[in-house]
Amino acid sequence: MNGFLASRAGIIVSGAAIGVLAALLQLLGNPANMGICVACFSRDTAGAIGLHRFAPCQYIRPELVGFVLGSLFAAWAAREFRARAGSAPVVRFLLGVFAAIGALVFLGCPWRALLRFAGGDMNSAVGLAGLAIGVWIAVGFFKKGFSLGRSHQTPTIAGLLMPAVMLLLLGLLVFRASFGPDGALFFSEKGPGAAHARIRYSLAAGLVVGVLAQRTRFCTMGAIRDVILIRDWHLLSGVVALALAALIVNVCSGNFRLGMANMPIAHSNTLWSFLGMVLSGLCFCLAGGCPGRQFFLAGEGDGDAAIFCGGLIVGAAIAHNWLLTAAPDAIAADGAVLLGGPGVYGKIAVLAGIAFCLLLGFTARPRAGQSAQSLGKSKASGPDLCLDP
Amino acid sequence: MEEVEVDARGLSCPEPVILAKKAIDDPATRIVRVTVNTGAGRDNVSRMARSQGCAVDIRPLGAGDFLLTIRKDS
Numbered sequence: 001m002n003g004f005l006a007s008r009a010g011i012i013v014s015g016a017a018i019g020v021l022a023a024l025l026q027l028l029g030n031p032a033n034m035g036i037c038v039a040c041f042s043r044d045t046a047g048a049i050g051l052h053r054f055a056p057c058q059y060i061r062p063e064l065v066g067f068v069l070g071s072l073f074a075a076w077a078a079r080e081f082r083a084r085a086g087s088a089p090v091v092r093f094l095l096g097v098f099a100a101i102g103a104l105v106f107l108g109c110p111w112r113a114l115l116r117f118a119g120g121d122m123n124s125a126v127g128l129a130g131l132a133i134g135v136w137i138a139v140g141f142f143k144k145g146f147s148l149g150r151s152h153q154t155p156t157i158a159g160l161l162m163p164a165v166m167l168l169l170l171g172l173l174v175f176r177a178s179f180g181p182d183g184a185l186f187f188s189e190k191g192p193g194a195a196h197a198r199i200r201y202s203l204a205a206g207l208v209v210g211v212l213a214q215r216t217r218f219c220t221m222g223a224i225r226d227v228i229l230i231r232d233w234h235l236l237s238g239v240v241a242l243a244l245a246a247l248i249v250n251v252c253s254g255n256f257r258l259g260m261a262n263m264p265i266a267h268s269n270t271l272w273s274f275l276g277m278v279l280s281g282l283c284f285c286l287a288g289g290c291p292g293r294q295f296f297l298a299g300e301g302d303g304d305a306a307i308f309c310g311g312l313i314v315g316a317a318i319a320h321n322w323l324l325t326a327a328p329d330a331i332a333a334d335g336a337v338l339l340g341g342p343g344v345y346g347k348i349a350v351l352a353g354i355a356f357c358l359l360l361g362f363t364a365r366p367r368a369g370q371s372a373q374s375l376g377k378s379k380a381s382g383p384d385l386c387l388d389p
Numbered sequence: 390m391e392e393v394e395v396d397a398r399g400l401s402c403p404e405p406v407i408l409a410k411k412a413i414d415d416p417a418t419r420i421v422r423v424t425v426n427t428g429a430g431r432d433n434v435s436r437m438a439r440s441q442g443c444a445v446d447i448r449p450l451g452a453g454d455f456l457l458t459i460r461k462d463s
Contacts, residue, residue, distance in 0.1 A: 006432055080428045082453050087401060142407055150399030217429045222402060229403055230410060230437055288401030304401070 005215040008237060014212040015238030019245030021205045022115055025063070027253055028197035032264030033119035035246070036063060036209070037112035038291035039103035039280075042309075043316035044193050045169065050184040051317035056191020060173040062199050064295060065166040066206015071214035071299025072163045073207075078215070083159025085303025088148035091360065092304050095283040096311020097318065098353035099291065102279030104316060104325040105342045105350050106130070107266050109280065109291045110220035114239065118246035120256045121263040123273050130274035134281020134357075135224045141361035142229070146286070148364060151304055159301025162309070174199060192265055213296045221281065221290035262329040267340025272326060272347065279350050282357035324349045391419045397434070398426040398454065405430045406437050413441055413459060421459040424450070431455045 004010045022035030034040055040057075047058030075081040103109045106127045108116060113131065116124035138146075171177075177185050188194040196202065212218065216238060223235035250256040260268045267273070284290045287308050289297060294312070297305035319325045324346040330338040342350070393412045397405035405425050412421040421438075425431050435445045438459045446458040 078428065080453075082427065084399065087399070139403075142403060147404055148401065151401075152399060217432060219402075225403060230406060230440070232437065232440060234436060288403075 005212070008234060011216040011218065011234060011238035012241045014216045014218065015241030016245035017212060018209050018218070019114075019118070019242035019247075020249055021209060022111070022242070023118065023246040023249035023253070023255070025197050025202065025205055026115075026119075026250075026255060028201050029195060030197050030202070031192040031195040032255075033116045033121055034108070034112055034192065034195075034265060035115055036292075037108050037115070038064070038067075038295065039100055039109035039312065039316065040107075040112060040192065042100060042291070042312040043104060043320065044188075046313045046317040047193060047320070048173075048185050048187065049169075050186060051314065052320035053186070054320040055186070055193075056188050057193045057320065058186040058188045059193040059196055060169050060185065061196070062170060062173065062202035063206035063209070065170045066203050066208075067210040067213070067292065067295040068163050068166045068299040070207035070210020071296040072210075072301075074211040074214040075300040080214075081159065081301050083154045083156045083301040083303070084151045085154050085158065085307075086149075087151040087304045088364070089304060089307045091148055091364070092287050092308045093311040093314075094356070095287040095360075096294070096308040097315030098349075098356060099280050099283035099287070099308075100312045100315030101319050101324055101346075101349050101353055102276045102281075102283065103291070104319045105276030105346050106273050106280065107326055107328065110277075110284070111290070111292055113277070114220065114243045115246055116263070116266060118243050118250050118256075119264070120250075120258040121266050122258065122260050123263060123266055123268050123270070126270050126273045127277040130277030131221070131281040132224050132228075133274075134278040134283075135221060135285045136228055137278075138282050138285030138357070138361065139225060139228050141286070145365050146361055147366050148286075149366060151302070154303060156301075158303055162298040162303075162306040170203070209292075210296060210299060213292060214300060217293075218296070219290050219293040221284040222293065224281075225285055261337045262331060265328055267326055267329045268337075269326065269339055269341030272341045272350070275350050275354070276326070276342075279353045279357065282354065282361075286357060286360060319346075319349075322349070391417070393418050393421050395421060395423040397430060398424055400430075402429065402433065406433050409434045409457075409459070410437060410441070413438065413443060413461065419461055421461075423457040423459065424454060425457065426452075426454045431457065434459075 025035035041061035
């Protein structure tokens with residue numbers, strides 16, 4: 001099974017399975033064209049625990065819990081669980097914050113971009129183009145020596161804390177915890193936060209995705225990065241399988257509507273769909289994984305990924321509290337389409353985020369690297385090899 | 390140099406692949422020894438090396454580390 005999942009056929013089958021599950025989650029109650037959206041689910045979870053008070057987006061998403069716990073189980077079974085951390089955590093946190101902001105200006109993470117495409121929302125093509133450009137810029141930085149440095153082994157318990165936190169959130173959700181009349185948890189009564197499959201379905205789907213994604217190293221950003229960097233189509237084959245499988249389920253279930261304007265929970269503001277995903281693409285690539293991959297890595301014990309996930313959740317909260325998010329398209333009384341998109345603060349935030357990523361890309365380099373000479377051999381290593389204690 | 394060692398432990402994607410590929414691309418290099426400490430790193434580097442026409446030998450070193458010995462053909 002291990003060998004199969006590492007193969008090309010394995011990632012294609014896994015991608016297809018994930019695509020089917022995502023489309024099914026939409027049929028089971030998740031929002032339209034949002035069977036899985038790591039950015040939106042981070043936003044909903046942030047709202048449920050009160051980090052923002054935007055009432056339509058408040059619900060702890062069990063899918064995220066499943067991603068982490070499924071990945072933990074798969075990693076443990078394959079002896080790949082390794083508690084590790086320490087690679088520029090503050091940077092990774094801020095990359096998570098800006099990734100969430102960029103995604104909430106586009107109104108989706110790369111996973112949702114694929115599902116919006118599979119639902120007929122062609123604004124997703126603009127978003128995916130922006131994602132590719134962001135990744136391309138980041139790849140350029142990597143080629144010039146960009147690095148956030150090495151992580152190091154940490155005590156096992158450190159790697160188990162993110163799964164523990166997700167279990168806590170699941171428990172709060174299952175028991176509909178209420179800390180008081182005006183306290184958390186908050187549950188949306190209308191809007192995307194009110195649209196969700198039953199907890200058991202969401203959790204089960206998340207667990208299966210977590211297992212498959214951990215074993216196959218599934219990464220929607222890496223799929224684009226690897227084609228640009230080394231002409232490797234392995235990850236992309238899985239991503240294409242996801243989109244096609246979701247498309248087929250959508251068409252068969254009548255959930256496919258081709259269009260650009262007034263698509264579900266989306267806007268047709270081309271420029272800011274593009275720029276929002278340029279920012280997200282930069283952030284995901286510089287941080288080493290798409291938002292789904294960061295949750296899967298967190299399940300494997302990667303504390304740097306867990307920090308990025310924290311940044312996603314806080315960034316989503318900031319995006320709502322500071323009015324950075326985009327509004328979806330709307331229909332006026334006379335039937336005209338009112339173009340959605342970000343307000344002025346959202347635009348500033350996206351541009352500031354891109355500037356931050358460019359600054360990081362140009363300046364984050366390992367400490368003065370040295371090649372160690374030893375008899376007959378030379379060493380070419382990553383950062384800090386000779387400066388490690 | 391004929392043989393190059395790359396220590397890619399603790400590095401995020403895609404750094405292990407970039408460092409390994411840089412070593413492989415050097416025409417003077419015949420053998421590249423890459424150390425990684427994640428399964429993903431092992432899979433990604435070996436897939437890249439094989440796609441470059443190299444032979445890859447993978448040896449677990451214990452504590453989750455892997456040594457990939459990459460030999461260039463011709």
